[in-house]
Amino acid sequence: MKEENMLDKTNRVNLLFDFYEPLLTEKQQTFLKCYFHDDFSLGEIAADFNISRQAVYEHIKRAEQILEMYEEKLxxxxxxxxxxxxIEQLNEILKYIPLEHQEQAKQTLMSLQNME
Incomplete structure (x- = not known):
């Protein structure tokens, strides 16, 4: 169960990071990438940057809080x-639209998908 929670947390942080990375400081970006993307331990990051494990932990925790704050606001x-x-729901509904309207519906759905 604990591993599942950690995986959920990692996925959440990575998703938030994908959206808000440019809003973080360079150091926050680097530590989050090392810890969540590259799966480095706190000790490995601390050794690479010649700081304490506690300092790395605090930088990562603060960056996570900032990502959550951005998500809360934006x-x-x-x-x-x-x-x-x-989009998934519309793909299902599309199966039931009369043929003469399906092409227009598909184009509209594609436009919606391309907004991502």
């Missing part, structure tokens, strides 16, 4: 996920 990930859900 909601880009939430909107992305909602749009993805709606």
């Amino acid at each position: 909601g880009l990930v939430r909107k992305f996920e909602m749009r993805h859900t709606y």
